[in-house]
Amino acid sequence: MTDNHLRPVSLSRRWHYAREQAISFLMQQAVENPQVISLAAGLVDFETLPVHEALAGVQELLADKDRARHALQYGTTPGADDARRAVLQHFARQEGRTPDQLGFDTARVVLTTGSQQLLSLACEVLLDPGDICLVADPTYFVFLGNLQGVGAEAVGVAADDDGMRTDALEAALRQLEAAGKLERVKLIYVVSYYDNPRGVSMSGQRRREVVDIARRWSRTQRILILEDAAYRELRYDGPALPSVWSCDPTGEHVIYTQTFSKSFSPGLRVGFGILPQDVIGPVCDRKGNEDFGSANFNQRLIGKVLESGGFEQHLQEVCRNYVRKRDAMLEAAEEHFSSIPGAAWVHPAGGLYVWMTLPEALDTGFNGRLFEEAVKRAGVMYVPGGLFYAAGSPRNQMRLSFGVQTPDGIREGMRRLAGAVRAVT
Ligand SMILES: Cc1ncc(COP(=O)(O)O)c(C=O)c1O
Incomplete structure (x- = not known):
């Protein structure tokens, strides 16, 4: 019955x-x-949403039938090759280097659905329930939701007008060690430029210190820094600071993420990550599981506006x-x-x-x-x-x-x- x-x-x-x-x-x-x-x-x-620049890019993408069909087709999990090349160049320019001077190629670049997706993917592939991520107090609350979403623990570190305090970070790590939890620490999350919510940037000295701390405290497992540079390009006064990523000569301690949402258009929702060698595979595995590639057309459009100079x-x-x-x-x-x-x-x-x-x-x-x-x-x-x-x-x-x-x-x-x-x- x-x-x-x-x-x-x-x-x-x-x-x-x-x-x-x-x-x-x-x-x-x-x-x-x-x-x-x-x-x-x-x-x-x-x-100031870029109607003119977007239109020019779309026209260029669709002007040639073959190119148009490629843009309208599915793409690949890490993103379209041309767009990744343009993004790598864009990243190198911000770093004051040529792409060759970066010491890696597009294999380290992944294009995502906004930088939010990379933040989420990083949590998915690095954090099990009970694992720990150190964050500035206060920090971007949507990321706190990401941590909560994988059952991880967010440990707040005091911050001031120079960003996360590195003495407080070191003290938090000592406390976690004393509590027998050091092996659960996987990530340090840093919004390095004009952060959300306080609008302050991490000072140059602290950028170097945070990398040094991550290296020194990586005893049994590597502690990665997740550098969220969402607002890097929205600079109005003051110096252009080097990225936290650039303070790590090995390139193996920092996951760098940035977005075109704030600098160009959030409707396109294109972000990117520059990842350590052994993180790119896991992130792409997980991304393959979620969407096997972000919107191909949007990536290629960003690639075009970067190449044409329309973006700058x-x-x-x-x-x-x-x-x-x-x-x-x-x-x-x-x-x-x-x-x-x-x-x-x-x-x-x-x-x-x-x-x-x-x-x-x-x-x-x-x-x-x-x-x-x-x-x-x-x-x-x-x-x-x-x-x-x-x-x-x-x-x-x-x-x-x-x-x-x-x-x-x-x-x-x-x-x-x-x-x-x-x-x-
Ligand atoms: C600090 C920070 N990171 C990441 C994002 C995500 O933006 P998007 O996914 O559009 O790239 C935002 C959005 O507001 C943000 O404030």
């Missing part, structure tokens, strides 16, 4: 690890409150535009927040974010009074700072993005936000 009751779905442990991601809640809030000025969204500037030209325009937006946000912060006791914020030299600290008693979290006041009454949204901490605190900070709003929208959003802060203090 059959009954009509639906049996519960037996969901996997993997799902359990990945449920209730804050990013989904934030996106839902934005959709449910369309009148809200979002200083939360990590979207890029709308006006466009990037200059993008940066000029973001300087105006950053300045609009900083000026508005000065105007509306400087009289709020305890309010302080970072002046970023690049990237998309301003990190603001509010009076200590104020809770910026989803369930605090400020979030409700800001979204429901003032009509402005931010990302609560607590989301970016491995262990979920402190609660009196917020990340403000100047990416997608116009300068006027930024000014109005900051005015509303300061009003909401005053209303709950």
Whole structure:
């Protein structure tokens, strides 16, 4: 006999690890409150999206029937050869070297669906449940979700205006050793340029130190640094720092990842990784399992705009535009927040974010009074700072993005936000 009751779905442990991601809640809030000025969204500037450059690249790709058919066909797991060559050249240019001087070829390059996919693949192939990744406190919260998604433990390391503190990193490793957990440490995650959320870059000295630390503490297993250079090219003032990758002459301690989402178009969702020799195979195995290659057409389009010089030209325009937006946000912060006791914020030299600290008693979290006041009454949204901490605190900070709003929208959003802060203090 059959009954009509639906049996519960037996969901996997993997799902359990990945449920209730804050990013989904934030996106839902934005959709449910369309009148809200979002200083939360990590979207890029709308006006400078590269319509002209993309069109020229598409026309070139499709002008020749044979080339067009290749672009419209499936590609390969690590990505299209031409595009990987163009990406390698692009990477070499940023490193101030020629591709030959890098000492490796395109075999070390993998093209991914945004750099997010590489972050996820790195977690998948390196971390078992209970393994450990050291992260700056605060750090990119979506990556904290990736770690959670594979059942790994994120151990927060104190950070300041020069990025992750290397003395605190060393202390954390000593503690893990004392707790008998050193063999579980697999990764150190570093957002090396204008990080998300604080907008600060790791100093030159710390870049060298973090590589040295990873090498020295690699006792039974190699501890890899996952260098996330998502915002490297969004540089507005200050020096162009060398990558953490360049501080590792062996090339075997750093997984480097970068994206064209911020510098060109997130709609294309092309990112890339430069991987140590013995990591490329495992990453491609796993990627083969997931999608056996990211969108071939999009990769080739990026390859074309890199080759034509359209990318570099466009990037200059993008940066000029973001300087105006950053300045609009900083000026508005000065105007509306400087009289709020305890309010302080970072002046970023690049990237998309301003990190603001509010009076200590104020809770910026989803369930605090400020979030409700800001979204429901003032009509402005931010990302609560607590989301970016491995262990979920402190609660009196917020990340403000100047990416997608116009300068006027930024000014109005900051005015509303300061009003909401005053209303709950
Ligand atoms: C620090 C950081 N890394 C990686 C990404 C992923 O971007 P994408 O997958 O579009 O390359 C983001 C996106 O906001 C980010 O902020």
